[in-house]
Amino acid sequence: MSLVVSKGNQDFLYQQVMQLVRELCEQGTLLPGEKLPSLRKMAEKLTVSIPTVKLAYQTLEVQGLIEAREKSGYFLKTAAVQVARPKRVKLSREPVSVNMQVLIEQVYDAIHQVDMVPFGIANPVAAAPTDKMLARTMRRVMSMAGSRAINYGAMDGYAPLKKQLIHRYxxxxxxxxxxxxxxxxxxxEALTIALKCVxxxxxxxxxxxxCYFGIIELIESxxxxALEIPLCPDDGIWLDDLTQALHDHDIKACVFSTAINNPVGSFMPNHKRKQLVELLESRDVVLIEDDVYGDLYFGAERGTPAQAYSKKGLVLTCASFSKTAAPSYRVGWLIAGKFAARARRFKRAFSCSTSLINQWTLYEFVASGEYDRNLKLLRQTLRGNKERMIWCLQQALPSTVRISDPQGGCVVWIDLGKDYDSVRLFHLALxxxxxxxxxxxxxxxxxxxxxIRLSYGLPWSERLESAIAKLGELLHLAKK
Known part of the structure; x- marks a missing residue:
């Protein structure tokens, strides 16, 4: 195929541009999630006008092949293949004690091995790294801080950072x-303190x-x-199941991802989040909202934290910079509300304080505007990676496999079918x-x-695509 359009062709020029894009898709030259050439660049390559290319792109958008992203250009959408979503599971009858420590330790050991393809770790920042920006910021902070840089910080946090977060809410x-x-x-630590409070x-x-296994291990410790409440892969907790569970059991608290769930990637809309808070507070049950992925949404706007809908002060919010800026800095926060005095005591008992230099650096990073600019890039990159991963999975795995369609975050959830053993596949892949x-x-x-859960929070490469193909090859060996 030649990148040429001709005025002598019976088709209009914009139609020829459309056909060219379709052929690029069919040949695999342009993959789901990838950006199309800009209007100007495509016009120059094809020797046509910018309005001609724009009309072609807009028509392809109406047809559902591509999509426009604000101030970013046009991107190829995931192929319109109907992929079955994970099935709804049954509500657990009884709460249980937890014992998952051995397998969780094996997973942690695996994800930190060098030279591995790290589909096993949910580290979205790796898709749009902040290391160079943070290095510049930290050098500036250390110059300003002098000897304070190595001191303990205040028990409840660096005051300017706290004020900054309060303003963002x-x-x-x-x-x-x-x-x-x-x-x-x-x-x-925020989740630990919140649970200890209530x-x-x-x-x-x-x-x-x-549910994220870190929460399961925390409950065990x-x-x-734990009483498991089924999750809808699209919009979060099934409220009818939660209502039944509240009727049947003396539940002290709920720990839910009120925005983006890990590992399914569901997104709870605001009206449902409001209903959730009203339901729990009508029974005086505390909600601990895990909002670490809240800023990594793929839709038009961020979900409102459940904290906004609380009338009784029974919502505690846990969040951090680990998924959006710097996982190694270990800077998170807890909005404890009426439980604040208790939370501060537990914080003092557990760790005294959080790294001052890391908090100070993040404060300056946010204040400079670089944090929000990179966050926007991160969301765009993750969304493109998700579409590429789902497309690759569709090519590599049997059509019977069920794949989630994450509405944010950095992981996809895959139901391989009852004949397959994910633990066996874990060892084969390793x-x-x-x-x-x-x-x-x-x-x-x-x-x-x-x-299984796979992470697309990585710099995308052919190596990742080859690894997905290899998983498809290994799958038959993972049969029970």
Whole structure:
């Protein structure tokens, strides 16, 4: 095929441009999630006018082949193949004690091995790295801080960073008192403190299923019992199942991803989030919202934190910079509300303070505007990576496989079918230099042995595409 259009052709010039784009797609030259040449560049290559290319692109957008992204250009959409979504699971009858430590340790050991294809780690920042920007910022901070750079910080956090976060929540109409916000060592410490504030060993805590395994292990370590509430792959917790669970059990608290779920990638719309808070507060049940992926949405706007809908102060919000700026900095926060005094005591007992130099650097990074600019780039990159990964999975895996369609975040959830063992596939992939996360560890009740989670929070490359093809080849060896 030649990149040529001709005025002598019976088709209009814009129609020839459209056909050219279609052929690029069919030949695999242009893959889902990739950006098309700009209007100007395509016009120059084809020796046609910019309005001609624009009309071609707009027509292809109407036809659903490409999409325009604000201030970014046009991108090829995922092929319109009907991929079945993961099935709804049944509500658990009874809360259970948790014991997932051994397999979780194996997964952690695997994801930190060098020279592996790291599909097993959810580190979205790797798709649009901040290391150079943060290095510049930290050098500037160390110059300003002098000897303070090596000192302990305030127990509840660096005051300017706290004020900055409080101002950002005002965008959602959420007013936060300075004493209610505690800076933590990542969101995991925030979740730990929140659970310690509202529950004790033996209490029942409702979690979504599938659920991030770090929460499951945390519940195990605190001696709590987990009650799994099924998750819709599109818009979060099934509220009818939650209502039934509240009727049947003495639930002390719920730990839910109120925005973007890990591992499914569902997005709870604002009206449903409001209903969730109203339901729980009508029964005086605390909601601990895990909002670490809230800023990594793919839709038109960010979901409003559940904190905004609370009337009784029974919502605690946990978030961090780990998924949006710097996982190694371990800077998160907890909005503790009426539980603030208790939260501050636990923070002091657990870790005294969070790294001052890291907090200061992040404060300057946000204040400079670089954080928000990179965050926008990160969302765009992750969205493109998601579309590429789903397309590659469609090519590599059997048509019977069910694949989630994440509405944000950096992971995709795959139901391989009842005949396959994800733990076996985990070990087979490891031998080939590929890490994946077996679905088994995303449940407190041994569900999802036939599921896996893959991360697309990576710089995309042919190596990743080859690794996905290799997983497809290994799959027949993972049969039960």
């Amino acid at each position: 005002l965008d959602f109409g959420i007013g936060i008192d300075n004493q209610e916000l505690v800076i933590t060592n990542g969101a995991q 529950a004790k060993a033996g209490d029942v805590v409702a979690i979504e299923t599938p 605190l001696g709590l019992k 031998d080939e230099g590929i890490t994946i996360t077996p679905g088994y560890i995303f449940s407190a009740t041994n569900k999802y042995r036939n599921c």
